[in-house]
Amino acid sequence: MKNKHTSRRSFVKMTTLSTVGISIIPRHVMGKGFIAPSDKLNIAVIGGGGKGYSDAVNAWNNGASNIAAICDVDWNQASRAFEKFPNAKKYKDFRKVLDEVKDIDAITVSTPDHTHAVIAMTAIKLGKHVYVQKPLTHNIYEARMLTEAANKYKVVTQMGNQGASSKGVKQMISWFNEGLIGKVNKVHVWTNRPVWPQGIATPTDKPEMLDGLDWDTWIGPAKMVDYHPLYHPFKWRGWWNFGTGALGDMACHLIDPPYRVLGLGYPTEVESSVGAVFKRDWSPEYFPESCPVSSRTQLTFPASDKNPTSLKMTWTDGGLRPFHPDLIPADHPIGDENSSNGVIMIGEKGIMTCGTYARNPKIYFNNGGVLIPAAAVNEDTSLPENGHQVAWVEACKEGFKKDKHNALTSSFDYAGPLTEAILMGNLAIRSYDLREKAGNGFEYPGRKKLLWDGTSMRVTNFEPANQFVKREYREGWSL
Structure with a gap:
């Protein structure tokens, strides 16, 4: 995503119209089930062990999205994720991920509660969409700040209470x-x-x-x-x-x-x-x-x-x-x-x-x-865990739209006050x-x-x- 206010799909469309000699082939031309790289969300997984592994797999959705980077302070815990996504760049510090991997569109945050807010806020201020495991934050103040920031920076958000x-x-x-x-x-x-x-x-x-x-x-x-x-x-x-x-x-x-x-x-x-x-x-x-x-x-x-x-x-x-x-x-x-x-x-x-x-x-x-x-x-x-995250991924591809964002079952507008x-x-x-x-x-x-x-x-x-x-x-x- 070239800026936080332009969706990947709309950016691709503008590029196609304005670039001479370059064309983006529609997915229907490539055949049923084909997903063009331009339609994939580039996701960084922050916290790859335990729940982070299933969050990564659900957001990836059998190749519908691209897991571009996996970050975990303990690579032994994240080994299963590394094996599942061998092409993902590996990190231990989320700040380096957001600084070095320039084409990241969104992140999943599946770390202990005390780091949810600082990781999510860093990404939000960079215009990245965020999926954060429950509870949204460690304390009430952090929940209020994330809710306000998500609206200010116009990013797509979802909390990981999949039963919602x-x-x-x-x-x-x-x-x-x-x-x-x-x-x-x-x-x-x-x-x-x-x-x-x-x-x-x-x-x-x-x-x-x-x-x-x-x-x-x-x-x-x-x-x-x-x-x-x-x-x-x-x-x-x-x-x-x-x-x-x-x-x-x-x-x-x-x-x-x-x-x-x-x-x-x-x-x-x-x-x-x-x-x-x-x-x-x-x-x-x-x-x-x-x-x-x-x-x-x-x-x-x-x-x-x-x-x-x-x-x-x-x-x-x-x-x-x-x-x-x-x-x-x-x-x-x-x-x-x-x-x-x-x-x-x-x-x-x-x-x-x-x-x-x-x-x-x-x-x-x-x-x-x-x-x-x-x-x-x-x-x-199924809980439906996959559907909860897929809805977020699809909303990220469309970019922030207030009415559609509120249709997500746990956008921060809802998840913040609940938390x-x-x-x-x-x-x-x-x-x-x-x-x-x-x-x-x-x-x-x-x-x-x-x-x-x-x-x-x-x-x-x-x-x-x-x-x-x-x-x-x-x-x-x-x-």
């Missing part, structure tokens, strides 16, 4: 819009996460650095700590320095259906309680750098255009889940088939429920009836054991309901909680 593009969530929207369950005033969302260590002490030993790992770049904007296998490659999710805990990991999948179906915006209140860890003498132990072993969070949302009443949304993790509603038969699972993750929306006329990625949506009516969708909805087991709402929960979780001095010098913990001004991104009744709205970046890093 599923048939299940579309079915739930249709049912709600038909008024089948009426107004909703209670929502329960839960997950079995974490499936990594949380509620543990910060490691003090210093294991040998992994061969070839660029630890300084892995740390990025976060506070510098020594390498430890409790951080990399997978367990970073349980540390506030890098991850966003169980809530950040799964809520972009699980809170998305009610947030989307009910047309929600910024919460106004949030309150949390967390599971305790005890020492041998049975005194409670607090690990401020590690996410809790379990938590329970309640968000209050005001009435929306779609749901004209305020509601309470309760989130639980760490193996905690809501009790089985009386309206749902005792032998029916709630949420997933094993009830490990799920969503329940309680309305005036019945309960709408689904599992992870909005799978198996159902309605249990007050009169005892049950509504199950057509088989095609429940057979949608902010989710990370509100972490403000309360991280504030749970903070201490604030009262007028008499007595210190009391922040185990209280937090009142939130979404427009200003500020807790209005407990100042210590505002330290978690944004973070201080390590020297040499900025948004």
